[in-house]
Amino acid sequence: MRIAVARETREGETRVALVPELVGKLTALGYTVAVDPGAGEGSLHADEEYLEAGAEVVEEPWRDAVLVVSVNPLDSPVVRRLPGGTATVSFLPVNQSLDLVGDLRDCGITSFAMELVPRISRAQSMDALSSQSLVAGYRSAIVAAGLLRRFFPLNMTAAGTVTPAEVVVLGAGVAGLQAVATAKRLGAVVKAYDVRAAAAEEIRSMGAVAIELELETLEGSGGYAREMTEDRAQRQRDLLAPHIAAADALITTAAVPGRRAPLLVTADMVEQMRPGSVVVDLAAETGGNVEGAKPGKVLRIGNAQVWGGANVPAQMPGPASRLYAQNIVNLVTLMTRDGAYAPDFDDEIVTGSCVTHQGVVRHEPTRTALEGPLETTEVGGPS
Ligand code: NAD
Numbered sequence: 001m002r003i004a005v006a007r008e009t010r011e012g013e014t015r016v017a018l019v020p021e022l023v024g025k026l027t028a029l030g031y032t033v034a035v036d037p038g039a040g041e042g043s044l045h046a047d048e049e050y051l052e053a054g055a056e057v058v059e060e061p062w063r064d065a066v067l068v069v070s071v072n073p074l075d076s077p078v079v080r081r082l083p084g085g086t087a088t089v090s091f092l093p094v095n096q097s098l099d100l101v102g103d104l105r106d107c108g109i110t111s112f113a114m115e116l117v118p119r120i121s122r123a124q125s126m127d128a129l130s131s132q133s134l135v136a137g138y139r140s141a142i143v144a145a146g147l148l149r150r151f152f153p154l155n156m157t158a159a160g161t162v163t164p165a166e167v168v169v170l171g172a173g174v175a176g177l178q179a180v181a182t183a184k185r186l187g188a189v190v191k192a193y194d195v196r197a198a199a200a201e202e203i204r205s206m207g208a209v210a211i212e213l214e215l216e217t218l219e220g221s222g223g224y225a226r227e228m229t230e231d232r233a234q235r236q237r238d239l240l241a242p243h244i245a246a247a248d249a250l251i252t253t254a255a256v257p258g259r260r261a262p263l264l265v266t267a268d269m270v271e272q273m274r275p276g277s278v279v280v281d282l283a284a285e286t287g288g289n290v291e292g293a294k295p296g297k298v299l300r301i302g303n304a305q306v307w308g309g310a311n312v313p314a315q316m317p318g319p320a321s322r323l324y325a326q327n328i329v330n331l332v333t334l335m336t337r338d339g340a341y342a343p344d345f346d347d348e349i350v351t352g353s354c355v356t357h358q359g360v361v362r363h364e365p366t367r368t369a370l371e372g373p374l375e376t377t378e379v380g381g382p383s
Pocket of ligand 1: 118129130133171172
């Protein structure tokens with residue numbers, strides 16, 4: 001049975017779904033691995049490395065594959081050429097990909113979305129949202145340090161003492177905590193805030209200061225945050241304003257699953273920052289935590305440079321690909337029995353991440369968005 005590694009077509013995508021180092025894990029499971037020529041180029045893996053690792057390098061590797069793996073979903077024209085019954089594993093942002101999901105359904109493709117892998121302990125090794133957030137969080141702190149034209153750490157020299165930079169991180173999930181840890185390692189004084197109660201302890205365990213606001217916490221389901229009401233959002237902004245005005249670098253990473261990123265910082269608040277300040281908004285692609293931030297752009301708002309993140313994990317393609325590939329290998333391993341691809345649809349990880357299977361959209365919110373609510377037929381009244 002063949003697993004195909006697709007070459008990414010999204011502009012600026014440098015990651016690859018399988019690195020040469022992990023080819024052996026799939027061949028040991030009983031698969032052959034076929035890689036699209038040049039698939040690893042963006043993450044600096046040459047075709048020869050895949051060959052040496054035991055893969056084939058062939059044009060259109062999906063032709064005879066049971067499984068096609070990629071970072072981003074395959075394009076519709078490729079999907080339409082896949083034999084029915086082929087499975088795909090990739091990120092698949094269902095809300096923004098309804099036409100593609102319709103094609104996957106109509107072509108009888110079984111599609112799995114990495115962002116739908118349930119966040120349960122057994123699935124941690126398959127959690128690509130976490131692995132890519134880790135990369136993005138690290139990168140956000142490095143970008144802030146690079147843009148800021150002063151030291152992060154305290155420097156005590158014969159010529160005098162230079163005080164450390166103050167970094168504020170908003171949103172202390174996977175990316176935010178990694179930003180906190182990285183800024184701390186670089187020597188900055190770090191403060192962070194998150195709406196979830198559990199986050200304060202995690203922030204402190206990194207040696208940073210947890211900003212405490214007199215506001216109710218917002219726990220949602222599955223360890224995620226809930227959306228704020230506009231009134232709470234306004235109170236949060238008012239209470240955070242002095243912390244932001246005092247920061248040399250502000251890094252924002254806040255998100256609520258399935259929603260636009262919460263607006264945490266207005267342009268007015270950025271204008272209160274000192275000359276030379278830096279803002280890094282990791283949520284710029286999903287609406288932005290910072291008013292005016294644009295994905296892939298560095299803008300000036302007041303005295304600050306505002307950097308908007310765009311596909312940030314792809315800016316560190318080596319580790320991002322390595323971690324993503326390990327997530328993929330772990331998921332494929334779960335779906336393999338006796339050397340063959342045989343997903344168990346009674347397993348909550350398999351069912352939870354499945355979007356389409358055998359001509360049906362199995363992810364209910366996507367099915368409703370695509371096909372409308374299920375029709376119910378009245379079979380009689382209460383007797
Ligand atoms: P995420 O990317 O959805 O959100 C990032 C952070 O933004 C979260 O910490 C959230 O609380 C915060 N946030 C949302 N609204 C905010 C606001 N208005 N102001 C400030 N912060 C706000 O979340 P994530 O980083 O992917 O995960 C969040 C948490 O989920 C983790 O810290 C962890 O506790 C849990 N988690 C569990 C597992 C698992 O069990 N397998 C895996 C990953 C994450």
